[in-house]
Amino acid sequence: MSAVTDIEVKDGVDQETVDAVREVGGTYKYGWDTEIEMEYAPKGVNPDIVRLISEKNGEPEWMTDWRLSAFERWLQMEEPSWAMVNYPKIDFQDQYYYARPKSMAEKPKSLEDVDPKLLATYEKLGIPLKEQMILAGVEGADEAPVEARKVAVDAVFDSVSVGTTFQAELKKAGVIFCSISEAIKEHPELVKKYLGSVVPVSDNYYATLNSAVFSDGSFVYIPPGVRCPMELSTYFRINAENTGQFERTLIIADKGSYVSYLEGCTAPQRDTAQLHAAVVEIVLEEDAEVKYSTVQNWFPGDENGKGGIYNFVTKRADCRGDRSKVMWTQVETGSAVTWKYPSCILRGNDSQGEFYSIAIANNHQQADTGTKMVHLGKNTKSRIVSKGISAGVAQNTYRGLVSMHPKAKSSRNYTQCDSLLIGDKCGAHTVPYIEVKNNSSRVEHEATTSKVDDEQMFYCRQRGMDEEEAVALVVNGFCKDVLQALPMEFAMEAQQLVAISLEGSVG
Amino acid sequence: MSLAQTKETDVSKRLAEMKVSQSGWSAPARKEAYDRLMKMGMPQRRDEYWKYTRPDTLTSGEAIPAAVQKDSEGPIFDELDSHKLVFVDGVYSETLSDGLSLTGAVLELLSTTEEVDIHWAKSLYGSLEKNGQTPVARPLAAFNSAFAEEGILLHVKETLSKPISLHYIHGSETSDVILHHVIKVDAGARATILESGAVAARCNTVIEAEIEQGGQLNHIRAQGRDHERRAVTHVFAQLEEHSQFKSFTLTMNGVLTRNETVIDMRGDDSIAHVAGASVGDGDFHHDDTVFITHDALRGESRQVFKKVLRNGATGVFQGKILVKPGAQKTDGYQISQSLLLDDDSQFLAKPELEIYADDVACSHGSTSGAIDEEALFYLRSRGVAADEATNLLTLAFLSEALSEVENEDIAELINARLEGWLKRRR
Numbered sequence A: 001m002s003a004v005t006d007i008e009v010k011d012g013v014d015q016e017t018v019d020a021v022r023e024v025g026g027t028y029k030y031g032w033d034t035e036i037e038m039e040y041a042p043k044g045v046n047p048d049i050v051r052l053i054s055e056k057n058g059e060p061e062w063m064t065d066w067r068l069s070a071f072e073r074w075l076q077m078e079e080p081s082w083a084m085v086n087y088p089k090i091d092f093q094d095q096y097y098y099a100r101p102k103s104m105a106e107k108p109k110s111l112e113d114v115d116p117k118l119l120a121t122y123e124k125l126g127i128p129l130k131e132q133m134i135l136a137g138v139e140g141a142d143e144a145p146v147e148a149r150k151v152a153v154d155a156v157f158d159s160v161s162v163g164t165t166f167q168a169e170l171k172k173a174g175v176i177f178c179s180i181s182e183a184i185k186e187h188p189e190l191v192k193k194y195l196g197s198v199v200p201v202s203d204n205y206y207a208t209l210n211s212a213v214f215s216d217g218s219f220v221y222i223p224p225g226v227r228c229p230m231e232l233s234t235y236f237r238i239n240a241e242n243t244g245q246f247e248r249t250l251i252i253a254d255k256g257s258y259v260s261y262l263e264g265c266t267a268p269q270r271d272t273a274q275l276h277a278a279v280v281e282i283v284l285e286e287d288a289e290v291k292y293s294t295v296q297n298w299f300p301g302d303e304n305g306k307g308g309i310y311n312f313v314t315k316r317a318d319c320r321g322d323r324s325k326v327m328w329t330q331v332e333t334g335s336a337v338t339w340k341y342p343s344c345i346l347r348g349n350d351s352q353g354e355f356y357s358i359a360i361a362n363n364h365q366q367a368d369t370g371t372k373m374v375h376l377g378k379n380t381k382s383r384i385v386s387k388g389i390s391a392g393v394a395q396n397t398y399r400g401l402v403s404m405h406p407k408a409k410s411s412r413n414y415t416q417c418d419s420l421l422i423g424d425k426c427g428a429h430t431v432p433y434i435e436v437k438n439n440s441s442r443v444e445h446e447a448t449t450s451k452v453d454d455e456q457m458f459y460c461r462q463r464g465m466d467e468e469e470a471v472a473l474v475v476n477g478f479c480k481d482v483l484q485a486l487p488m489e490f491a492m493e494a495q496q497l498v499a500i501s502l503e504g505s506v507g
Numbered sequence B: 001m002s003l004a005q006t007k008e009t010d011v012s013k014r015l016a017e018m019k020v021s022q023s024g025w026s027a028p029a030r031k032e033a034y035d036r037l038m039k040m041g042m043p044q045r046r047d048e049y050w051k052y053t054r055p056d057t058l059t060s061g062e063a064i065p066a067a068v069q070k071d072s073e074g075p076i077f078d079e080l081d082s083h084k085l086v087f088v089d090g091v092y093s094e095t096l097s098d099g100l101s102l103t104g105a106v107l108e109l110l111s112t113t114e115e116v117d118i119h120w121a122k123s124l125y126g127s128l129e130k131n132g133q134t135p136v137a138r139p140l141a142a143f144n145s146a147f148a149e150e151g152i153l154l155h156v157k158e159t160l161s162k163p164i165s166l167h168y169i170h171g172s173e174t175s176d177v178i179l180h181h182v183i184k185v186d187a188g189a190r191a192t193i194l195e196s197g198a199v200a201a202r203c204n205t206v207i208e209a210e211i212e213q214g215g216q217l218n219h220i221r222a223q224g225r226d227h228e229r230r231a232v233t234h235v236f237a238q239l240e241e242h243s244q245f246k247s248f249t250l251t252m253n254g255v256l257t258r259n260e261t262v263i264d265m266r267g268d269d270s271i272a273h274v275a276g277a278s279v280g281d282g283d284f285h286h287d288d289t290v291f292i293t294h295d296a297l298r299g300e301s302r303q304v305f306k307k308v309l310r311n312g313a314t315g316v317f318q319g320k321i322l323v324k325p326g327a328q329k330t331d332g333y334q335i336s337q338s339l340l341l342d343d344d345s346q347f348l349a350k351p352e353l354e355i356y357a358d359d360v361a362c363s364h365g366s367t368s369g370a371i372d373e374e375a376l377f378y379l380r381s382r383g384v385a386a387d388e389a390t391n392l393l394t395l396a397f398l399s400e401a402l403s404e405v406e407n408e409d410i411a412e413l414i415n416a417r418l419e420g421w422l423k424r425r426r
Helices: A013-025 A047-056 A061-073 A116-124 A167-172 A180-186 A188-193 A205-213 A454-462 A467-483 A488-498 B004-018 B027-040 B128-132 B137-149 B373-381 B386-402 B408-424
Strands: A038-039 A098-100 A153-156 A162-166 A176-179 A217-221 A232-238 A248-254 A258-264 A273-276 A281-284 A289-296 A310-319 A325-332 A339-340 A343-346 A353-359 A366-369 A374-377 A381-391 A395-404 A412-422 A427-438 A440-447 B084-087 B091-093 B105-109 B152-156 B164-169 B176-183 B191-198 B202-211 B215-223 B232-238 B244-252 B257-267 B271-281 B285-294 B299-312 B314-323 B329-338 B347-354 B361-369
Touching: A013 A217, A047 A061, A061 A188, A116 B202, A153 A167, A153 A176, A162 A374, A167 A176, A176 A180, A180 A188, A180 A217, A180 A248, A188 A248, A205 A281, A205 A310, A217 A232, A217 A258, A217 B128, A232 A374, A248 A258, A248 A289, A258 A412, A281 A289, A281 A325, A281 B257, A289 A310, A310 A325, A310 A353, A325 A339, A325 A366, A343 A381, A353 A366, A353 A395, A374 B176, A374 B361, A374 B408, A381 A395, A381 A427, A395 A412, A395 A440, A412 B152, A412 B347, A427 A440, A427 B361, B027 B128, B027 B137, B091 B373, B128 B137, B137 B176, B137 B232, B152 B164, B152 B191, B176 B191, B202 B215, B202 B244, B215 B408, B232 B244, B232 B271, B244 B408, B271 B285, B271 B314, B271 B386, B271 B408, B285 B299, B285 B329, B299 B314, B299 B347, B299 B386, B314 B329, B314 B361, B329 B347, B329 B386, B347 B361, B373 B386, B386 B408
Parallel strands: A153 A232, A217 A248, A232 A258, A248 A281, A258 A289, A273 A310, A281 A310, A289 A325, A310 A339, A310 A343, A325 A353, A339 A366, A343 A374, A353 A381, A366 A395, A374 A395, A381 A412, A395 A427, A412 A440, B084 B164, B152 B176, B164 B191, B176 B202, B191 B215, B202 B232, B215 B244, B232 B257, B244 B271, B257 B285, B271 B299, B285 B314, B299 B329, B314 B347, B329 B361
Antiparallel strands: A038 A098, A153 A162, A176 A217, A427 B347, A440 B361, B084 B091, B105 B152
16 A cells, blocks of 8 residues: 555545556566576675676686786775665675576586576566567557567566577677676676776775676677667666675767667565665767667665665766767666665767666655766757655755856757656755856756747647646656657556656745 | 864863953853853864854964054045944944934944843843854854943834934054843834944954834944954844845955844745955955745745955855745745956855755855956947956946945945945055
C-alpha cells in the first residue's frame, strides 16, 4: 500500500497523476529473487580483494595496477555529505564486492551454454536474451503502428556479464559491443586509451571506489561513420544479498558515428540496503551522436523505508569533437537513495548536450539528482529539462551546474526544472549553480510551466487551443519523444509517467 | 608557516585584541554572540556559502586602506524631507544630524545607552541575528553583535511622517567600522529607513528589525561610488501577522560588497520584498545573498535582483526560498538577472528552492546575457547613438528591480544616479 493513497489531494493536482505515481511507487514488481548458486569473494574491500576481482576477470597486469592505485586514492578520500540525502553510515567493509553465479565460473561460449535459470530470470524481467526474439514496438494508447525493432542486450547479473546478444550482426557493422572484462582482454588499446579519461580515477569517492572494484559492465565502440544498426542495451540485475554492484560502462563514439544506448536496473526486495556505485564514461569524437537512456528501477525500499538500493552513480560524457551531440534521458523511479548527476563536458565547438529527467520519489525515497553542463567550446548548446515528483515522505532535489567558460563564446543554455509535491510530508528542492564568464553566451534558468517555448505555444494557440491545452501538448509532446526511445519494458512504465501533468507544480 | 596559517593567525589576533563589552544591557547578548562566533569560526574560502566571494579581506586583522572620495553628486537623499542622522567613520555626529528627538518613535544610540541595565532593545539585540544562524552560519553577523560600537535603537510606535535617513561619511583612509541597528515597529505602525553614503574603508553593518502585526518597514539603501569599499552587511527581519518588509539596495562600484538579507516570515499573511540593482565596473565584486523562510500561512515573498557588469566586474547572487512544513499557500518569487556589457565580466548565481509544503506556488528564474542586438539595432535604426541606445536598454533592464521602490521621489533619485553612472561610464 503506497503512502499516497491516504492523503488528501490538493486542487489542481490531477487524480490521474496521483494514480500514476501510486502505480509506479506502489508495489515493487521486480522484488523476487532467483535461487541460484553463487560464488562470493570474502566480505570487505582491501588490495587482496581488488587483486582477486582483477584475477577472476583474467585481467592483464596494467589493469590490476590501475585498480590498485585507485584503491590507494580511495583510502585517502572522504565520503561526500553535501547532497540532501540522509542515510545510516555505510560500512564499506560489510559488503560483498564480488558475486557471480557458479555456473559462470567458465564463461559460456554462447547463449546456449548459459544457465537456464539465468535466462529465465531475464525472461521474467521482460528481457529476452535469445536472439530470435525480437522486441515489439511500444503499443501506444493512440494505436500507433506496431514496429518491430531489434535491441542488442548485454545482461549483467550481480558482478558478471551473462551474455551479449546480436554480437555477430554488430560485428558485421564494425561495432564492438561486449562486456568490459572482455574488452580489457580483446581490445586493450581502446580501453587503455579511454578508460578513466572522462571520469578520472580520483574524480569522487564513489567513482574512485568503482575504479578499484568494478567487476564488469559494458563496452561499446562505434567506428567512424557508422550508425549502429540497432539499439544497444545493458540490463543490470542485483540478485545476491549484501552485495554491492559496481559496474563500469565505456562508450566510444568515433567520428561521425551514432548510437542509442539503453540501461535498465532492478533488484530483489531485501531488508537491508544495498550499495550500487557505477561509472559511465562516454567519449564523443567529431560529429558523433550518442543517446543514453536509463530507467532506473532499483528496489526503493519498502513503504517504511526499510532496505533499498543506495545508488551513487557518476555518469559523464565528453564531447571532444566539434559538432558532437549527447543526450541523457533518465527516468528515476527506484532506489532508496539516489546520488546521480549525468554530465556533459562540451569541449568541441558547436557541440551539444541535453539532459531530460523525470525523477519520482515516493515513500521514504530520497533523490538528489541533476546534471552538469560545462561549456568550454564555442557555440556550444545545452538544454536541461527536469521534472521532479515527490510523494509520501520522500525528498527530491534537483542539483545542477551550468558553467560558461570565458572561451565558450556564443553558447546557449536553457534550463527548466519543475517539481510537483503530492501530500504535505514530502519535499522538493532546487539547487542550481550558474556560472557565466563571457557575455556572448545566454543562460536561462526557469522553473515555471508557463514558460514553455513561446513559438510552439503561439503555433498551438493560433490553431485554436486554449493555453492549458497548448501547454499540455507541448510538455507531453516532449515527454513522449523521450519516453518512446525507451525499450519495451520501460515503455510500460513510461506510459504511466506520461499521464503526469505538471499542473499545480512549483518551481 | 603556510599562507593559510598566517591568515588564520591574523584573524585570531584581531579577535584576541578586541574586547567584548562587559557592562550594560547588551553585555549578555554580546557574550553569547562571541561564543557563537568562536564555535563557528570566521568564514573561510572553502565554505560553501562563500563559494563565490572571498571573505579574507573582510576577516583580516586590519582593513585595507581606502582613499576617501568626494562624491561629486552629493548625498543622494538630501533633497528629500527626512530626519537625518549622520555617522562619520561610524561615529554619530551631533552637529551634522537632526537630533534624536522624533515624534511617534523612541530614538537612541547604542553607545549612549550602554550603561543602562534595562532597555527595550535587550530582547532583540543579537537575538534575530542568532535565529538567522540556522541553517546557514553567518559568522560575520555574530562578530558584529559581539563587537558593534555604534548604531541606532529605534522603536517606532506610530506611523512616522518622514523617513529616517542614516547618512554615512567616510573620513579616514583606514577606518574599520562596525554598526548595529535595532528597529522595532509596533503593531500598525509604519516607518521608512534610508541608508546612504560611504561608511568606511571597511564596514560591517547589521540591522535587526522586528515588525509587529500589521506594521510596515521600508528600507532603502544606496551604496555609493567609493570603489575601494569593502563591506559586509546583514539585514535580519522578523515578520509577524499581516506585517510587511520591503528592502531595496542600489549598489554602484565597490571592490567587495556582500549584502545578506535574512527574513523570517513567522506571522500569517506577511509580505517580504527584497530587491537590488547593482552596476559595477572593473574590479567590482558584488554579492547578494538572500534567505527567506516561510513559516506561516499565505506569505508572499519576492526577490528581484538585477546586475549590470562590465570591464571584468563580478556579480554574485545566492538566493533561497525555504518553505517550512505547513506554510501552505505560500507565494514565493525570485528572479536574478545579469547584463554583461563585455566579455570579461562574470555572473555567478545559486538560486535555490527548498520546499516542504505542497500547496504553494514558488518560482524562480535566472538569466544572463549581453544586450539584445535586435533591440539595439532597432534603436540605432531610429537614429539613437550607440552609447545612448546601450544606456537606454540598460536602464530598461534595471527597471524591474527599480519598480520595487514604491516612493516615486526616491525611485526618481535612484534612477538619476544610475543615469549618471552610465554617462560617466564609471
